[in-house]
Amino acid sequence: MGAGPVSGGVLARMRRAVWPGANPLRRRTDWFEPIALLVILVAAVVVLISSFVVSQAVLRDHLARVNAEHIDRxxxxxxxxxxxxxxxxxxxxxxxxxxxxxxxxxxxxxxxxxxxxxxxxxxxxxxxxxxxxxxPRTRSEATQAAGTAGAGVLLGSGLVLGGMFGAARWYVGKRRLAAWEADWARVGPRWRHHLP
CATH class of the missing domain: 2.40.50 (OB fold (Dihydrolipoamide Acetyltransferase, E2P))
Incomplete structure (x- = not known):
């Protein structure tokens, strides 16, 4: 007797782990994590683009100063x-x-x-x-300043997004536990009659 066919592949299992689907036990709070994950992914793309734009702007500004200093000094x-x-x-x-x-x-x-x-x-x-x-400043100093600015945007945005996601998960988890306690308070007395 062999094992039955595996239902779905790795991607299907990952999708089921992230997306709540049509599970009858699903609560409204179960939709939070996949939606929050999608928002975080979109925000991460925006942050990456923003950090690139900021670092390029800082690099242009510093290179202009480097060129001006080399001309003047x-x-x-x-x-x-x-x-x-x-x-x-x-x-x-x-x-x-x-x-x-x-x-x-x-x-x-x-x-x-x-x-x-x-x-x-x-x-x-x-x-x-x-x-x-x-x-006069050097081109490497200008590049370093641009890299620092881009890294600062990435780090700061990552900390803010991570903090917001963590706080939201804590709040949703607290709401989920309160809902489970309320459900158990309603269902628990009925179960006690079936216990020996």
Missing amino acids: HPVSAKVLAEVPGESAVVRSVRVGWATPPDPPRSAVIEVPTGTPLADTVPIWVDPQDRPVPP
Whole structure:
């Protein structure tokens, strides 16, 4: 005697596990999980598209800034004039001077990491007005900012959707248990008459 044919395949079993179908014991709350699953799947697609759009917008914006900074800023070699006393353990301040002919010589106080050995000259970046500025950002920094923005949208949306789904499941489960208790309160006394 062999086993009878298996009714349906893996997909059919999965569909029955998710979709309540025509089960006579089905309650209205049993429709919540498949509908919520469908809503979560649609929301996940929307979140994926949104995170891609956000990351691309951030990347365009940062790349435009990177290009503008590379156009506006240029490196110069500045001569170290003196060390400026300071309290920080992370950076130290030094006065440097440079000249970009035909402009007159300039000087400014810049900060360098404490462990950096000071040579006679240090490279600095200046803007079109010949003022010291931070080095221009790189394309990799722009890409990293875009990736962080996209990941932030994904993570934040995932936490919100997961929290909403969990709270809704808790509420529906509570309602389901209350309905079962009410049904048992109605049916239980009738069953007690049939017990030996």
